[in-house]
Amino acid sequence: MIDLPKKWLTSGLFSIALIFTSHGVLAGAKDDPLLFMLNIDKFEVRDGDDDSYALEADAWLGYDLNKLRLKVEVERVKGTNENAELQLLYSRAIAPFWDLQLGVRHDIDPQPEQSWAVLGVQGISPYFFDIDAALFIGKSGRSAFRFEAEYEQMLTQRLVLIPEIELNFHGQTDLSRNIGSGLASSELSLRLVYQVRREFSPYVGVTWEAKHGRSKRIAESNGEETDNVQFVVGFQAWF
Amino acid sequence: MKKQPPLTLLSSSTMSRRRFITGAAASSTVLGFGLHSSLSFADPLADSKVKRMPPQVLRGNRFDLNIGYQAVNITGKDSLATTVNGSLPAPTLRWKEGDTVTIKVTNNLSHDSSIHWHGMILPTHMDGVPGLSFAGIKPGESYEYQFTVNQSGTYWYHSHSGFQEQTGIYGAIVIEPKEPDPVAYDRDHVVLLSDWTDEIPENIYAKLKKMSHYYNRRERTTGDLWRDIKEKGVGNTWNERRMWNQMRMSETDISDVTGETYTYLMNGMTPEDGWKALFRNGEKVRLRIINASAMTIFDVRIPGLKMTVVASDGQNIEPVSVDEFRIGVAETYDVIVEPDSDSAYTIFAQSIGRTGFTRGVLTADASLEAAIPAMDYAPTLGHQDMGMSMAGMDHSAMKMPMGGMDHSAMKMPMEGMDHSAMKMPMEGMDHSTMGKNLNNSASNLGKAGYGTNVGVVHAKTEFGPHVDMRVELMQNGITDPGVGLRDHQQRYGRKVLTYADIRNLTPTIDTREPEREIQLHLTGNMGRYMWSMNGISFADAKPLALKYGERVRIVLVNDTMMTHPIHLHGVWSELETGEPNYIPRKHTIMVQPGSSVSYLVTADAMGKWAYHCHLLFHMPGMMREVWIS
Numbered sequence: 001m002i003d004l005p006k007k008w009l010t011s012g013l014f015s016i017a018l019i020f021t022s023h024g025v026l027a028g029a030k031d032d033p034l035l036f037m038l039n040i041d042k043f044e045v046r047d048g049d050d051d052s053y054a055l056e057a058d059a060w061l062g063y064d065l066n067k068l069r070l071k072v073e074v075e076r077v078k079g080t081n082e083n084a085e086l087q088l089l090y091s092r093a094i095a096p097f098w099d100l101q102l103g104v105r106h107d108i109d110p111q112p113e114q115s116w117a118v119l120g121v122q123g124i125s126p127y128f129f130d131i132d133a134a135l136f137i138g139k140s141g142r143s144a145f146r147f148e149a150e151y152e153q154m155l156t157q158r159l160v161l162i163p164e165i166e167l168n169f170h171g172q173t174d175l176s177r178n179i180g181s182g183l184a185s186s187e188l189s190l191r192l193v194y195q196v197r198r199e200f201s202p203y204v205g206v207t208w209e210a211k212h213g214r215s216k217r218i219a220e221s222n223g224e225e226t227d228n229v230q231f232v233v234g235f236q237a238w239f
Numbered sequence: 240m241k242k243q244p245p246l247t248l249l250s251s252s253t254m255s256r257r258r259f260i261t262g263a264a265a266s267s268t269v270l271g272f273g274l275h276s277s278l279s280f281a282d283p284l285a286d287s288k289v290k291r292m293p294p295q296v297l298r299g300n301r302f303d304l305n306i307g308y309q310a311v312n313i314t315g316k317d318s319l320a321t322t323v324n325g326s327l328p329a330p331t332l333r334w335k336e337g338d339t340v341t342i343k344v345t346n347n348l349s350h351d352s353s354i355h356w357h358g359m360i361l362p363t364h365m366d367g368v369p370g371l372s373f374a375g376i377k378p379g380e381s382y383e384y385q386f387t388v389n390q391s392g393t394y395w396y397h398s399h400s401g402f403q404e405q406t407g408i409y410g411a412i413v414i415e416p417k418e419p420d421p422v423a424y425d426r427d428h429v430v431l432l433s434d435w436t437d438e439i440p441e442n443i444y445a446k447l448k449k450m451s452h453y454y455n456r457r458e459r460t461t462g463d464l465w466r467d468i469k470e471k472g473v474g475n476t477w478n479e480r481r482m483w484n485q486m487r488m489s490e491t492d493i494s495d496v497t498g499e500t501y502t503y504l505m506n507g508m509t510p511e512d513g514w515k516a517l518f519r520n521g522e523k524v525r526l527r528i529i530n531a532s533a534m535t536i537f538d539v540r541i542p543g544l545k546m547t548v549v550a551s552d553g554q555n556i557e558p559v560s561v562d563e564f565r566i567g568v569a570e571t572y573d574v575i576v577e578p579d580s581d582s583a584y585t586i587f588a589q590s591i592g593r594t595g596f597t598r599g600v601l602t603a604d605a606s607l608e609a610a611i612p613a614m615d616y617a618p619t620l621g622h623q624d625m626g627m628s629m630a631g632m633d634h635s636a637m638k639m640p641m642g643g644m645d646h647s648a649m650k651m652p653m654e655g656m657d658h659s660a661m662k663m664p665m666e667g668m669d670h671s672t673m674g675k676n677l678n679n680s681a682s683n684l685g686k687a688g689y690g691t692n693v694g695v696v697h698a699k700t701e702f703g704p705h706v707d708m709r710v711e712l713m714q715n716g717i718t719d720p721g722v723g724l725r726d727h728q729q730r731y732g733r734k735v736l737t738y739a740d741i742r743n744l745t746p747t748i749d750t751r752e753p754e755r756e757i758q759l760h761l762t763g764n765m766g767r768y769m770w771s772m773n774g775i776s777f778a779d780a781k782p783l784a785l786k787y788g789e790r791v792r793i794v795l796v797n798d799t800m801m802t803h804p805i806h807l808h809g810v811w812s813e814l815e816t817g818e819p820n821y822i823p824r825k826h827t828i829m830v831q832p833g834s835s836v837s838y839l840v841t842a843d844a845m846g847k848w849a850y851h852c853h854l855l856f857h858m859p860g861m862m863r864e865v866w867i868s
Contacts (some may be wrong), residue, residue, distance in 0.1 A: 029400075029402050029858065032440075032776070032859075032860075033444075064767055064768075082450045093705075093767070095704050096704055096767075097766065098704070126484055126485040127484040131309070155462075155463070157456045157460065
């Protein structure tokens with residue numbers, strides 16, 4: 001499968017160790033030091049069921065303009081992974097507010113596993129929308145496109161309302177994974193976040209997931225739900 | 240003429256490293272104020288428990304300075320500082336003009352260190368900048384600085400290694416003039432302002448790179464939006480915010496690092512401590528105010544007292560009476576005050592963003608306390624701070640007639656008021672040909688003292704992911720008091736010092752016209768927390784070459800929304816304030832957001848010199864080497 005990450009991971013971990021051991025140093029003003037950031041954007045329990053949760057996290061290692069980036073998304077419903085994916089990306093700044101991202105995505109779930117090449121852009125649009133849009137190209141010409149946008153409305157200096165939208169498009173119908181071509185699924189969510197400190201913010205929220213078009217009809221014919229409202233409780237954290 | 244009470248003279252060589260004998264304390268013993276004249280401590284941890292004292296004063300022409308770690312407790316938490324002779328701030332050094340001073344600096348840190356004598360005109364290898372002047376001082380080693388003091392006034396010294404300035408290596412230098420002092424005073428006090436944090440500076444820098452607004456707790460909220468809509472209507476609110484929304488910047492972004500983490504100090508003492516400056520009845524008091532902060536620009540005033548500014552960056556100026564002045568990081572101002580002996584006054588220094596302050600008490604009676612004023616309103620940036628000409632801007636104030644530029648292209652964004660058109664106003668222009676104007680050597684340069692008449696020219700290197708803003712119309716950085724101070728005259732009736740008020744006391748020495756002009760842009764990407772000059776960071780930049788002996792004009796254009804104090808080592812920056820015969824000499828010059836200032840430089844000091852923004856976390860990127868040969 002993917003052999004590259006091992007090497008990257010080893011050198012990455014070594015660099016992280018270096019960064020941590022250099023804490024406490026009182027000298028050394030480097031303009032563009034090698035930095036590491038772990039950002040848990042969502043880690044939440046859904047519908048009060050402790051075996052239904054979602055994790056969205058992203059870690060990077062790198063410099064001002066060039067970073068190695070790992071993105072993780074897991075969505076677990078009643079003890080089974082509905083969705084579990086990893087993306088390993090090279091991220092390069094191409095404009096003041098935009099990064100171009102190239103790399104690979106591997107889906108562990110839904111089964112069977114599959115891999116994609118990734119071409120994405122991530123950044124901040126005018127009016128302060130956080131945007132992450134990516135095109136995925138899989139084996140035998142499979143394709144998918146994902147668009148995510150979120151906005152942080154500061155209610156106070158610490159209380160933040162975050163609406164978010166995610167849209168998933170697929171180029172082809174894939175019956176083995178119950179996916180139809182076209183707009184396949186969407187997720188609209190609203191989270192009320194309290195910044196205990198910049199690095200840690202618990203939240204409550206609500207999400208509305210829906211299947212659309214052909215995917216919806218496939219789900220209907222399988223007797224599955226086509227949309228789903230869930231209450232969520234979780235936290236954001238980074239360092 | 241000055242007549243000071245006798246002070247206990249202290250020779251540095253007899254001082255134990257952890258003895259704290261302060262100038263104020265020493266003189267107060269004489270005056271009978273009953274402060275402890277000396278304290279000595281067995282172990283560094285015990286030091287942190289005692290009441291903080293202002294730094295000791297060292298006199299003479301031989302000094303031993305020991306850089307080391309020191310346990311401190313400034314915020315209520317034990318923390319580790321890097322200090323000189325165990326003191327935060329470092330000892331005040333009192334020199335005499337004409338003396339040759341020898342300073343042996345020993346580095347007891349586990350990292351390289353250095354001392355830079357800020358504002359001193361001296362040989363390049365004595366300037367203390369690792370990599371330029373010398374190799375730095377290795378752990379356990381010493382470096383002997385020796386130079387003749389050819390100037391007088393108020394200066395300071397600090398480490399030029401890593402982020403050691405943030406952790407405590409800074410102190411005052413006071414030089415007594417050889418000739419009779421033109422400034423009459425009876426007593427002087429050093430007022431050294433600084434910012435302390437328990438955080439490790441490298442971590443602050445990393446946080447800013449990960450989340451540039453980390454320390455800004457003044458972000459726009461829904462409440463502000465609602466208030467604006469109620470006051471101004473939906474349309475006006477939308478229009479007002481459009482530029483910020485489109486540029487993806489925040490008008491509350493005044494300082495990168497704020498009172499969220501900083502405790503602001505006066506002579507090393509917190510606002511709670513309340514440092515006391517004592518005087519006797521009827522005395523004229525000279526306050527030598529030094530901004531030794533890492534990242535904090537202060538606005539200083541003494542409610543109830545007029546301040547007569549008599550020196551700027553150590554150099555005597557024509558006295559100017561003010562109620563308030565802004566002091567950029569690394570600048571110094573000397574003011575004369577004539578306090579009443581039956582009152583106590585607060586020396587009040589609030590941060591530019593009003594996220595915190597420090598204060599001291601000026602009093603004839605050590606038992607008196609003075610009322611502490613509330614901080615002024617928190618300023619927000621306006622369109623003019625983005626270098627954009629908007630309605631209400633005074634075009635006549637613009638000294639820059641936009642020399643060889645295409646006026647039609649410039650007018651477009653000004654008239655339409657369409658902010659969306661302003662994002663890339665220079666896009667249609669041919670930057671390759673404009674780049675040639677960057678080093679203008681034409682004979683039609685602006686006259687010395689009056690500034691440039693060349694318009695704003697953006698280098699090709701300013702375009703890319705590393706630069707998020709470019710001004711299209713330089714604002715006048717000389718007459719503008721600066722963000723947050725512009726309405727203080729009308730609002731509070733305070734006369735605020737501007738650079739335009741500063742005239743040198745003695746005539747301009749080098750009266751030549753500039754031979755050429757160098758336009759340098761202060762650039763950056765706020766969100767990515769990257770800083771540079773002309774879009775090129777220090778690591779990637781070629782040295783700026785000056786010819787020995789030449790008279791050159793440097794035009795600084797601030798393409799960011801931060802105020803940058805720019806420090807040129809080795810030679811004076813002669814600020815063009817519109818008075819060619821009395822050009823003030825400075826070592827550090829604040830360049831306001833979206834503004835431009837220009838100054839003349841006589842390249843009369845051979846060697847390699849540093850040239851940089853003195854905001855500590857901007858310095859790694861926003862820096863140049865200047866080679867004079």
